[in-house]
Amino acid sequence: MSQLPRIAIAGLAIESSTFSPARTEAAAFHPMRGDTLLSSYSFLPEYAADFKPALVGRALPGGVVTAAGFEELTSEIVQLLKQAGPLDGLYFDIHGAMSVEGMDDPEVVLLRRIREVIGTKPLVSTSMDLHGNVSRDLVHLSDLITCYRTAPHVDVVQTRERAVRNLLERLNGDPERARPLKAWVPVPVLLPGEKTSTRMEPAAGLYAQVPVVEAGEGVLDAAIWVGYAWADEPRNQAAVVVTGDDEDAVVAGARSLAEHFWRVREQFEFVAPTGDLNECLDAALASPARPFFISDSGDNPTAGGAGDVTWTLEKVLERTDLAGRTVIYASIPDLEAADAAAAAGVGAHVRLEAGARVDDRHAGPVTLEGVVTAVRHGDRDAEIEVVVKCGAVSVILTRRRKPYHHEHDFTDLGLDPRSADIVFVKIGYLEPELFDMASDWLLALTPGGVDQDLLRLGHQRIERPMYPYDADAPTPDLHPRLIPASNQPLSEVQQ
Known part of the structure; x- marks a missing residue:
């Protein structure tokens, strides 16, 4: 040429x-x-x-x-x-x-x-x-x-x-x-x-x-x-x-x-031991490993989940045995709630309804009542990030969906995942930085648009036979x- x-x-x-x-x-x-x-x-x-x-x-x-x-x-x-x-x-x-x-x-x-x-x-x-x-x-x-x-x-x-x-x-x-x-x-x-x-x-x-x-x-x-x-x-x-x-x-x-x-x-x-949410939380509380990561896998935004499924967060906030612990939950997107919390500002006490605006099939909006500890503007994905501390749980609330894959995603918000007891992340397998940071971790089989239980999702249009849907299919x-x-x-x- x-x-x-x-x-x-x-x-x-x-x-x-x-x-x-x-x-x-x-x-x-x-x-x-x-x-x-x-x-x-x-x-x-x-x-x-x-x-x-x-x-x-x-x-x-x-x-x-x-x-x-x-x-x-x-x-x-x-x-x-x-x-x-x-x-x-x-x-x-x-x-x-x-x-x-x-x-x-x-x-x-x-x-x-x-x-x-x-x-x-x-x-x-x-x-x-x-x-x-x-x-x-x-x-x-x-x-x-x-x-x-x-x-x-x-x-x-x-x-x-x-x-x-x-x-x-x-x-x-x-x-x-x-x-x-x-x-x-x-x-x-x-x-x-x-x-x-x-x-x-x-x-x-x-x-x-x-x-x-x-x-x-x-x-x-x-x-x-x-x-x-x-x-x-x-x-x-x-x-x-x-x-x-x-x-x-x-x-x-x-x-x-x-x-x-x-x-x-x-x-x-699975790349890690799995369990339902309560099994994973019980194991994390009983373990001396810190920080202990739990993947909220069914609503993983980096696999295609809507990101605003509140099913897991609702149950985490109901757990009274988390009192005295340091827990981080990343994250829940809700445009109106994030704007309201950001407007209230750091130090304000807020009561907000958040999540389930897009995917409400598993739970409705969750009530976040606590103190705003951080507000950050300008993120490429989230646009606005707010931390609302609800008792033991610091919930990251965002204007739009954002993956939390890096340590700075947390430290930029004044959160130290390394010193936390339990860190919940909407993810499947842990990305490299999180994997290296975790002393131990479990994959929670939670509901959502990217449910790990493929048979539960109910595919109708894929070619059949297909493993594992047809476990006894002949050699193709x-x-x-x-x-x-x-x-x-x-x-x-x-x-």
Whole structure:
């Protein structure tokens, strides 16, 4: 290529729970454009290319995206790509678990609309979260596709860089071999992320095989997707994709990973001991370990929960045996309550009704009566954060949903989680900082839009048979399907 390859960047990323009553609008994606978008990828200056920023939006996991919100963002992406001019490639930066009103595979809808603008000639390199869903159509429309290899995700930047690096290697290489072979295997397993953490077996051993396959002669990339369990759509399941130039190696690698996944399906267990809420609280009170973390997992906003389910907090505030303890609860979003508490100010005694404005299926608004100990403005997600000390429990009240994954999320509010007895966090598996901070922890199986009890949620539209919904299902067809190149019709998948 005589001049620098022209590569556009675009994508939308969110996990959307179809079991949550919440809805996600366009603004929740905090769309990035222009230089702001380019600067979000620290590795881009290392590569010789003419990068053309379109739009990338990344939303906190939540409810289904509204049709209007999707149309607004998609239309802008398409318009910006039209303005970008002729392209050699596109870096498609997505999560892969977006649900949109009236659509079953919105990432494919978006990529098809992009292809209508940029044509079939440019190569598309897609990077994803391993909790995304990989349909046949998404593999077809992408020339290169990869995903994270760790959960919790500590290789986000490396994955995005790999997608860009692979794209440039192909654009700068033999044009006759620019589009690699793609072997796709759907694996009929659908598990929550809290059972598939790569911190422990069998996921650790399974994902350890990914770089082994990738290192094989004639293989470019290998990837395993766990899938997203909290959406009820036909595409939702695990998957394997291996790309490269040697058909035998690509097919063998894909089959090996898929068969490994299926073989260990019954070995997946929760990343921590579990129990109902009272069991977890009793264990925390009896334990000398401090701080003791408890995950309020059913309403985890970083998996797609509405975040304002009050079921757990209501029961925590009713526990008289917490008197004299130091307890932190993060968090409960309620716009009106947060505004009222912030207006009252630090030191004020308040009585507020909070929560259950979006998801009231399990409990109604909870009464927070206590003293305001902190008010903080300007957070990207929460907008306003207030701490209301209700007896032993310091409740973090926010204007909008916010994940509490870092120590500074607490210390910025004058809270010291390290000296607390019990810390409740709306989360599934603990993110790295919390994991390192916790002397011990338990995963509470609480209700909400991302309930860990998948059978209790009641999926109706996923493909069947599917493990664990059909525990006695026969061994599935794990033959890798060779997916045609993006510039060829997807009329029939080769077996």
